[in-house]
Amino acid sequence: MIKLYDAVIIGSGPGGFNAALMLAKGGFKVALLEGEDLGGTCLNRGCIPKEGLYRIAKEAYSLRKRGFEVKLNFEKALKYVRTRISQIRANGEFLLKREGVDLIKGLGVLIDEETVKVGKNLYLRGKHIILACGSKPKEKGVSPEDILTGKISPKGRILIEGSGASACELSFILSTFGFDVYLKVEGRLLKDYPVDEEMVEKLEEELEACGVKFVDSLVEADLHIKATGRVPRACKESFPLLEFDHEGYVKVDEFMRTNLEEVYAVGDITKPMGASHAIAKAKSASQSIMGFYIPYKPEFVPVVICSALEFGYIGCYDPRYRKIEKTLNANTKSFVNGRKGRITLQVDEEGKICYFSILGEDISEALNLISFTMNNPLWDDYLFRMPYTHPSLCEYFGDIATDYFVNAL
Numbered sequence: 335m336i337k338l339y340d341a342v343i344i345g346s347g348p349g350g351f352n353a354a355l356m357l358a359k360g361g362f363k364v365a366l367l368e369g370e371d372l373g374g375t376c377l378n379r380g381c382i383p384k385e386g387l388y389r390i391a392k393e394a395y396s397l398r399k400r401g402f403e404v405k406l407n408f409e410k411a412l413k414y415v416r417t418r419i420s421q422i423r424a425n426g427e428f429l430l431k432r433e434g435v436d437l438i439k440g441l442g443v444l445i446d447e448e449t450v451k452v453g454k455n456l457y458l459r460g461k462h463i464i465l466a467c468g469s470k471p472k473e474k475g476v477s478p479e480d481i482l483t484g485k486i487s488p489k490g491r492i493l494i495e496g497s498g499a500s501a502c503e504l505s506f507i508l509s510t511f512g513f514d515v516y517l518k519v520e521g522r523l524l525k526d527y528p529v530d531e532e533m534v535e536k537l538e539e540e541l542e543a544c545g546v547k548f549v550d551s552l553v554e555a556d557l558h559i560k561a562t563g564r565v566p567r568a569c570k571e572s573f574p575l576l577e578f579d580h581e582g583y584v585k586v587d588e589f590m591r592t593n594l595e596e597v598y599a600v601g602d603i604t605k606p607m608g609a610s611h612a613i614a615k616a617k618s619a620s621q622s623i624m625g626f627y628i629p630y631k632p633e634f635v636p637v638v639i640c641s642a643l644e645f646g647y648i649g650c651y652d653p654r655y656r657k658i659e660k661t662l663n664a665n666t667k668s669f670v671n672g673r674k675g676r677i678t679l680q681v682d683e684e685g686k687i688c689y690f691s692i693l694g695e696d697i698s699e700a701l702n703l704i705s706f707t708m709n710n711p712l713w714d715d716y717l718f719r720m721p722y723t724h725p726s727l728c729e730y731f732g733d734i735a736t737d738y739f740v741n742a743l
């Protein structure tokens with residue numbers, strides 16, 4: 335059977351799901367194809383279960399640091415989080431239905447520039463196709479996803495191998511839940527992230543303070559978790575018509591167009607990985623399909639790592655530029671709650687923010703305020719004049735802008 339659509343999307347993670355909703359809201363007839371659970375890695379075994387467990391761990395850690403006793407139960411916490419995830423999945427299905435998106439179960443194969451084959455005899459023909467097949471763990475073994483889905487239960491002494499976001503996050507969560515956690519880092523923590531080393535050192539100190547032990551070699555453990563990175567879930571064998579780069583990512587232009595006309599690729603099958611990036615790419619692809627050519631700009635996408643402290647950044651640290659930094663000690667909201675942290679900022683020769691990083695608590699919301707001042711030479715005037723709620727963490731953006739603004743007078 336052949337079904338005709340304006341757009342056919344493979345994969346319902348943050349890339350595919352958001353593209354489907356945006357196009358459907360724009361009046362397009364959309365098919366969304368998913369081989370497993372709606373929501374992909376992000377909702378089912380990545381960002382969202384991690385976020386749920388992280389908030390519980392963080393609240394407990396924060397109270398313990400101020401002298402209160404808090405007991406946590408991992409199984410109970412995971413059960414709560416998994417129930418919420420089922421509800422989000424059901425809400426997602428409702429939203430798709432409301433916007434008229436056909437959610438189709440099955441694995442898709444791209445057989446030509448406008449046709450996706452599902453199973454033996456279903457053909458989905460689209461004027462536009464978006465591939466959002468996501469990623470999978472690079473190595474075999476127990477992955478962070480196995481812990482977050484409950485497939486493997488954490489126990490006793492746990493060795494986590496890896497130096498990226500998942501290693502930072504899971505080591506904090508499991509340690510706070512009372513497990514004996516060893517972290518084997520290759521090189522240094524967050525070595526593949528374009529961030530300033532000093533922030534990472536502070537984060538390492540805080541991880542150690544919460545009980546995570548850094549080790550140089552593999553140690554005996556009851557459970558060995560490999561958080562050693564991910565690889566794209568599309569390859570030349572399954573998508574022979576597409577062009578890939580040497581690392582296995584689908585090659586795309588700034589509007590997420592592949593080498594095939596009207597075939598787009600978004601999310602983790604294109605570089606860089608991460609759900610914030612997947613959503614930004616999905617926006618760019620669906621807007622291009624709708625005729626608004628808004629390029630995807632990775633340097634404006636904020637990234638947050640939720641660990642013993644939250645660490646967020648936008649842009650790339652560049653040692654050529656002066657680093658303007660401040661601790662959060664003078665921020666009353668931060669200090670009265672026994673928190674610590676710091677802000678780092680770099681400004682390029684045109685006076686625009688080219689790198690911003692912040693270490694502290696609850697920064698994932700605050701960081702969004704900075705993303706729209708990126709690429710704006712009037713950023714300091716903007717942040718300086720803005721009224722802020724008091725007490726709030728964002729007041730700090732006003733302070734750092736004041737310093738910069740007053741120094742420039």
Ligand SMILES: Cc1cc2nc3c(=O)[nH]c(=O)nc-3n(C[C@H](O)[C@H](O)[C@H](O)COP(=O)(O)OP(=O)(O)OC[C@H]3O[C@@H](n4cnc5c(N)ncnc54)[C@H](O)[C@@H]3O)c2cc1C
Pocket residue numbers: 344345346347348349350367368369370371373374375376377379380381382384440441442443466467468469478479482500567600601602603607608609610611612
């Ligand atoms: C433990 C963990 C924590 C994370 N935390 C964060 C975080 O806090 N913030 C953040 O920004 N990122 C985070 N990430 C990364 C984030 O999950 C991914 O970047 C994001 O899910 C990628 O989205 P995507 O749309 O590309 O694909 P995915 O979410 O991987 O979804 C792809 C979907 O496509 C389906 N699919 C693939 N091939 C086919 C096919 N041929 N036919 C039909 N369906 C197919 C798959 O079944 C899957 O459901 C985390 C990842 C992990 C593992």
